Amino acid sequence: MKKLFFLLIPNLLFAQFTNELSIPPTLDGTTFNLTIDESTRQFFAGQTTQTIGFNGDFLGPTLIFKQGDAIDITVNNALDEPTTVHWHGMHVSPEDDGGPHTIIAAGAAWNPDFTVLDRATTFWYHPHLHEKTNEHVTKGAAGLIIIQSTAEEALTLPRTYGEDDIPLIIQCKSFNNQNQLDERGNDTHFMVNGTLDPYLEVPSQMVRFRVINGSNERVLNLGFEDDRTFYQIGSDGGLLTAPVELNRVRLASGERAELVVNFSGESGSTLGMITYASEFGPGIPGGGGGGAQGFDGLDTEFMEIRVGDQTASPVTSISMALATHTPWNESEADYEREITMDGGGPGNPFSLDNALFDIDLINEQVTLDDIEIWTITNNTGLAHPFHIHDVQFYILDKNGVAPPANEQGLKDVVLVEANQSVRFITKFEDFADPQVPYMYHCHILPHEDGGMMGQFVVVEEEVALNFEEIRKQFRIYPNPVTDRIIRVLMPDQLDPQSTVGFTIFDLAGKEISHFPSTVCGPTNLKVLYLEEYNPGIYTLSVLVDGQYESSMRMIIK
Ligand code: C2O
Ligand code: CU
Numbered sequence: 001m002k003k004l005f006f007l008l009i010p011n012l013l014f015a016q017f018t019n020e021l022s023i024p025p026t027l028d029g030t031t032f033n034l035t036i037d038e039s040t041r042q043f044f045a046g047q048t049t050q051t052i053g054f055n056g057d058f059l060g061p062t063l064i065f066k067q068g069d070a071i072d073i074t075v076n077n078a079l080d081e082p083t084t085v086h087w088h089g090m091h092v093s094p095e096d097d098g099g100p101h102t103i104i105a106a107g108a109a110w111n112p113d114f115t116v117l118d119r120a121t122t123f124w125y126h127p128h129l130h131e132k133t134n135e136h137v138t139k140g141a142a143g144l145i146i147i148q149s150t151a152e153e154a155l156t157l158p159r160t161y162g163e164d165d166i167p168l169i170i171q172c173k174s175f176n177n178q179n180q181l182d183e184r185g186n187d188t189h190f191m192v193n194g195t196l197d198p199y200l201e202v203p204s205q206m207v208r209f210r211v212i213n214g215s216n217e218r219v220l221n222l223g224f225e226d227d228r229t230f231y232q233i234g235s236d237g238g239l240l241t242a243p244v245e246l247n248r249v250r251l252a253s254g255e256r257a258e259l260v261v262n263f264s265g266e267s268g269s270t271l272g273m274i275t276y277a278s279e280f281g282p283g284i285p286g287g288g289g290g291g292a293q294g295f296d297g298l299d300t301e302f303m304e305i306r307v308g309d310q311t312a313s314p315v316t317s318i319s320m321a322l323a324t325h326t327p328w329n330e331s332e333a334d335y336e337r338e339i340t341m342d343g344g345g346p347g348n349p350f351s352l353d354n355a356l357f358d359i360d361l362i363n364e365q366v367t368l369d370d371i372e373i374w375t376i377t378n379n380t381g382l383a384h385p386f387h388i389h390d391v392q393f394y395i396l397d398k399n400g401v402a403p404p405a406n407e408q409g410l411k412d413v414v415l416v417e418a419n420q421s422v423r424f425i426t427k428f429e430d431f432a433d434p435q436v437p438y439m440y441h442c443h444i445l446p447h448e449d450g451g452m453m454g455q456f457v458v459v460e461e462e463v464a465l466n467f468e469e470i471r472k473q474f475r476i477y478p479n480p481v482t483d484r485i486i487r488v489l490m491p492d493q494l495d496p497q498s499t500v501g502f503t504i505f506d507l508a509g510k511e512i513s514h515f516p517s518t519v520c521g522p523t524n525l526k527v528l529y530l531e532e533y534n535p536g537i538y539t540l541s542v543l544v545d546g547q548y549e550s551s552m553r554m555i556i557k
């Protein structure tokens, strides 16, 4: 404890928490309009910082969805480059998920619509264009999603947004000496909701924090200056069975927690919110030891809480029964999969299953409605947060040991420590699409962009396709198609006398164009010219001797 106190003194003495915490505005209803655009913000005196924001200069509005509502979103891409927007945590179809395949060209709009199937919780949205996620998120492109439900509303919990229900998007960022955000730099500043050196005024009562670690790499170990306990009431995918009393909550990049802190009777006092990184070893990003830089291994106060008066009708106690969880039983599992985390060190990027992400390769194929157990084994010297799209899961165990109570709820990110194996169980329901995959990846953004990612399709049993076989037969090169010329590589064994024709369909199955059959000839390449294609995902079907032989997913950029 002495050492801890010593470490804290410099921050407590010199940090000036002079900026009132900004609370993102909200959008609600069923129709949403988001515009992602470049902007600037005056973070420091002197040069302004170039940023990216949704409907503003940095971060984005908090989207409030109601469980069961049919939601319609228009995302306008006002950047001068392509991007995608992913609804992290949401159970939606692959086309609506906003992964790296669902590209929104510069100047174009994307219009996902879906029904909100998830429980009341806190999700977030952020770009997901392969190799650009880190840059776009670092520059500010991210926002919060709050899902409300009648079940949650029936509980006694603080839920007045901005008053006793406070979003905390905690991010560690690197500013270079020109005041620009650098996604490759060593962290120089913490910010919360885009505010540097923030203070937050809270009423002297129960206050709920919806915390997200939106840092690109650093793991947080959150607690308060006086080491008080607080309740964790929710994990990534919803409320826990009951509040769990803690004095620390560890959140990796992408992970969320809902906390309730009791400030009753503390009016007039101030309290630091701290990430206790000294309690982490070198194997945790942001921990001490090794090549630690900047904040690594240091207990750092990143926000000051100032307790004010009570509100007119304060929440002074909270429900002790929050939600029901009936995790699938291991014996119900239809399939088990193993994913390894590999690599590390110079010239050896972090990877999954010893392979870097290949946007044309479907790594896993899941059958709709199957219950599966995934085992993620970390063979590297560093902890990595594993994230999967489409589903929420229950952690079964970590190196054979059941998770602590605050990790027994629904999750979509789990930190897998060095030399650890984590098993989780989940069910792949509702959405099948053999063409558009979902992602799974490390949520450390430079690792994800560097290829620590894989993809899976969910297929209905009857239409199960063998992607490996298809790739041996026909292949589009390059895919994504970038220059309006599709080159189809033909399989070697194709008879030169055969005729080959092509039909292109959109995702809705509508025929877009047809290239009549011609004799294959001795070449193994067919070239198709496209003029007026919108960027997006298409299916190219190949007719050999008048019979449909193969279908390929084709991405036009
Ligand atoms: Cu937060 Cu695949 O993303
Ligand atoms: Cu996600």
Ligand code: CU
Binding pocket: 350, 383, 384, 385, 442, 443, 444, 447, 448, 452
């Ligand atoms: Cu990683």
